[in-house]
Amino acid sequence: QVQLVESGGGVVQPGGSLRLSCAASGFTFSDYWMYWVRQTPEKGLEWVSSIHPGGTTTYYRDSVKGRFTISRDNAKNTLSLQMNSLKPEDTALYYCAKAQIRLRFSDYDASSFGPGTQVTVSS
Numbered sequence: 001q002v003q004l005v006e007s008g009g010g011v012v013q014p015g016g017s018l019r020l021s022c023a024a025s026g027f028t029f030s031d032y033w034m035y036w037v038r039q040t041p042e043k044g045l046e047w048v049s050s051i052h053p054g055g056t057t058t059y060y061r062d063s064v065k066g067r068f069t070i071s072r073d074n075a076k077n078t079l080s081l082q083m084n085s086l087k088p089e090d091t092a093l094y095y096c097a098k099a100q101i102r103l104r105f106s107d108y109d110a111s112s113f114g115p116g117t118q119v120t121v122s123s
Contacts, residue, residue, distance in 0.1 A: 001026045002025075002026040002027050002098065002109075002111075002112050003024070003025045003026045003114070004022055004023070004024055004095075004096050004097065004098070004112055004113065004114040005022065005023045005114045005115070006020060006021070006022050006094060006095060006096055006114050006115065006116055006117040007020070007021050007022075007023075007117055008020040008021050008117055009094060009117030009118045009119045009120075010118075010119070010120070011120045011121075011122065012086055012119075012120070012121055013121070013122070013123050014086060014087060014088060014121055014122075014123055015085055015086065016086050016121070017082070017083060017084045017085075017086065018083045018086065018119060019080060019081070019082050019083070020036070020080065020081040020083065020094055020096075020117055020119075021078060021079070021080050022034075022036075022078065022079040022080070022096030022114070023077065023078055024077045024078070024079065024096075024098070025077060027098065028102070029072075029074060029077040029098075030053055030054075030074040031053055031102045031103055032053055032098045032099045032102060032103075033050055033051065033052060033053060033098070033099040033104070033105050033106070034050070034051050034053075034070075034072060034079045034096060034097070034098055034099070035047065035048075035049065035050050035051075035096065035097045035098075035099070035108040036048040036049045036050075036070060036079075036081045036094060036095070036096055036097075037094070037095045037096075037097055037108060037110075037113075038090075038092035038093065038094045038095070038119075039092055039093045039095065039116070040091070040092045040093070045110070046061070046092070047061060047108070048060070048061055048064060048068065048081070048094070049061070049064065049068060049070040049081065050070070050105075051070045051071070051072055051079070052105075053074075053103065054074075055071065055072050055074070058070050063089070064083075064090070067083065067084050067085045067086075068081060068082065068083050068084070069081070069082040069084075079096050081094070081096075083119070086119075086121045087121060088121045088122060089121075090119060090121050091119060091120050091121050091122070092118075092119060093116040093117070093118050093119075094116060094117050094118075094119055095113040095114065095116045096113075096114065097109055097110065097112050097113055098112045
């Protein structure tokens with residue numbers, strides 16, 4: 001079955017950096033758009049970034065553009081999110097997710113979320 005396991009979160013000061021990773025198994029990783037999604041009690045689920053199956057196209061929410069970089073390694077079935085210049089408002093539980101539909105840019109599949117990795121930005 002589909003399994004996604006996020007890692008790399010932690011506590012960091014404002015302006016710091018973290019690199020999140022997501023290990024994927026149970027599906028053909030290279031056939032799916034992949035996403036990073038974050039969750040807070042105040043805002044709920046919030047889409048962060050998306051990447052094409054081949055890694056050729058990426059999208060970001062406005063608030064993270066220029067600070068976050070999504071990437072993937074299809075040979076290793078791994079998704080990453082490099083987060084620089086972190087702000088307190090980036091504090092959240094971060095999930096990776098696959099698209100609902102193979103080879104299509106579609107909504108993320110929330111049922112594919114792993115346990116998530118907590119990012120806390122605080123001085």
